[in-house]
Amino acid sequence: MSDPKQRIISHMNKDHQLALVDYVVIYGNVPLASFVPSSVQISDVNESQLDISYQKIDGEKKTLPIVWNHAVEREGVAVHSLSDVKGKLVAMAKYAADKQGYSHVQIKTVAYPRRPLEIGLYVFGAAILATLYDKHLLRRLAANDRLFSAVANYLPFLGKVHTVFENHVKTIAVAMYGIHIVEIFTWTLPLARKYRIPFPQRLGWAAMNFVEGFMVPRRLKSLVA
Structure with missing residues (x-):
């Protein structure tokens, strides 16, 4: 069985980078225009916090630590082990997107008429x-x-x-x-x-x-x- 920590990091970096960008904007209070969205990646995750690395527009590399107990979201998800991280990340994604007036779900396709x-x-x-x-x-x-x-x-x-x-x-x-x-x-x-x-x-x-x-x-x- 794969390492839960690496599975979380790989999944989020590959499929949910938009949520990571939202975390930087809301939980890091970093303006979107001041960093490179494509550079945002999870560098580490454990039972205490999430570490997100990103690059600023001027090239400076930064790391944003998000402590689970301090990460506000509307569902009140507590993290006691890595098995709780998925629920916390989803709740944080919804909260961070909503604070910007967005949905945490992104639509990238066009649905053509069929009826x-x-x-x-x-x-x-x-x-x-x-x-x-x-x-x-x-x-x-x-x-x-x-x-x-x-x-x-x-x-x-x-x-x-x-x-x-x-x-x-x-x-x-x-x-x-x-x-x-x-x-x-x-x-x-x-x-x-x-x-x-x-x-x-x-x-x-x-x-x-x-x-x-x-x-x-x-x-x-x-x-x-």
Whole structure:
């Protein structure tokens, strides 16, 4: 069986460096801009304390000792042995992230649309673009398609709906995408900040929100549910 101490150090340094950065900022009271985040590593851990090493922007190397009994967090986890360290580190990660206005969970991915309604909104967006380009383009395409013509014969009200769509497409587009833009700035981007989504992925979430609307922030939140 591997050494518990080395297992903790290896796991945290490899998979939870963001939490270590938060520890330095909150428990060490060190401004994020003053050190190199990628340099942060656990150098030692025992039943009494955690030692974190990091490098300042000017190149100076520092060590931050965090005594378990002095490490404030909301769950009141006590460390009596190395088996208690995991629970303490998790509680500290939640506390340190929350103090900065973040979640201790980071989202690094983009979840693409899969449900029929989500995909349908891209089709609807394409229909809007086509109609803005040429008001009667979709009508001509449908007239030359046997399936669409047959459906139109059985469901004549669809023609009336499409006429309304043609005549009011600009209003529909401005209203719908205007609401989506508001959602981006009031819902999706605040969530992206909370979960510290990297900039390229953040742009992806915002772009999908522009097309899909409220389903995107709901899908984003489902990743951490």
